Amino acid sequence: ETGVTQTPRHLVMGMTNKKSLKCEQHLGHNAMYWYKQSAKKPLELMFVYNFKEQTENNSVPSRFSPECPNSSHLFLHLHTLQPEDSALYLCASSQASLNTEAFFGQGTRLTVV
Amino acid sequence: GENVEQHPSTLSVQEGDSAVIKCTYSDSASNYFPWYKQELGKRPQLIIDIRSNVGEKKDQRIAVTLNKTAKHFSLHITETQPEDSAVYFCAAKGNEKLTFGTGTRLTIIP
Numbered sequence: 001e002t003g004v005t006q007t008p009r010h011l012v013m014g015m016t017n018k019k020s021l022k023c024e025q026h027l028g029h030n031a032m033y034w035y036k037q038s039a040k041k042p043l044e045l046m047f048v049y050n051f052k053e054q055t056e057n058n059s060v061p062s063r064f065s066p067e068c069p070n071s072s073h074l075f076l077h078l079h080t081l082q083p084e085d086s087a088l089y090l091c092a093s094s095q096a097s098l099n100t101e102a103f104f105g106q107g108t109r110l111t112v113v
Numbered sequence: 114g115e116n117v118e119q120h121p122s123t124l125s126v127q128e129g130d131s132a133v134i135k136c137t138y139s140d141s142a143s144n145y146f147p148w149y150k151q152e153l154g155k156r157p158q159l160i161i162d163i164r165s166n167v168g169e170k171k172d173q174r175i176a177v178t179l180n181k182t183a184k185h186f187s188l189h190i191t192e193t194q195p196e197d198s199a200v201y202f203c204a205a206k207g208n209e210k211l212t213f214g215t216g217t218r219l220t221i222i223p
């Protein structure tokens with residue numbers, strides 16, 4: 001365990017569904033990230049939050065909506081997804097402004113049908 | 114923004130031989146360069162990192178070199194073993210954003 005927990009581990013959803021992915025870290029970090037991992041782009045940065053403020057939106061479609069209510073929790077709200085959004089979604093956390101590693105969660109394997 | 118390129122995308126080496134993976138980055142402000150290993154079905158995990166004030170760092174069979182002038186850094190694995198088979202990612206951190214390379218699938222041939 002790295003101290004970063006993601007739920008659910010697996011998710012199957014239809015294109016008209018609304019679901020949310022959750023990430024929680026117990027490391028006292030103040031930066032959290034969402035990455036998308038697929039065969040096409042192995043580790044693609046989606047969003048960055050520093051001190052609960054979004055500092056990066058890497059041209060992600062609006063059907064993905066992040067939320068960071070506090071430094072320990074990060075959500076990714078999903079609605080009207082497409083089959084090509086099927087991927088492994090990885091959450092990570094780190095200490096912002098320090099040159100230290102990012103710790104990853106186990107990921108949520110998302111399948112859009 | 115930062116752009117990290119990684120080569121090769123796949124690499125097969127005989128057990129006991131050395132493996133080298135190379136990365137380049139574009140943002141001269143980047144100052145932290147970690148390497149992650151991702152085994153099948155598992156999360157990426159840090160194996161070694163280097164900061165911009167250091168040119169080389171070694172940890173047992175793993176070493177990383179950094180050339181800030183040329184903006185490239187490399188991972189060296191010596192005396193490879195079957196358990197080294199995995200996908201390896203380089204990354205560069207600047208402006209508090211961690212950008213990853215596209216990964217190298219390393220296969221160790223027994």
